Amino acid sequence: MSVLDVGKIVSSASCAQDPIPTWNLKHCKDELLTTITDIVNRSLSSGKFPKSMKNALVKPLIKKSSLDPTEYTNYRPVSNLRLVSKVIKGLVANQLKSYLSTNNLDDELVTIQKEV
Secondary structure, three states: OOHHHHHHHHHHOOOOOOOOOHHHHHHOHHHHHHHHHHHHHHHHHHOOOOHHHOOOEEEEEEOOOOOOOOOHHHEEEEEEOOHHHHHHHHHHHHHHHHHHHHOOOHHHHHHHHHHO
């Protein structure tokens, strides 16, 4: 992955779980992009994803403000991953979409999902 690819994802990501506040990380983005890119590329080339990046902060959010907040079924879990996890997830998703589109497999995938 290139520094530009990683920079696009970092600019749009946020995470309450990181020790560095997101606004501060984005402020220092230019200085950190090379290091983040290196972490991402090492993870992708080795096929390893550190356990610490698999942990998520899960918060229950009410589905609609008009619903009764005392009913547990009116909530949905929202997981918040660490920034580097989100970057890797976004880059892999972009690569997969590109691969499927380039090889005309994206329509096939939609068909398979509808059958399931």
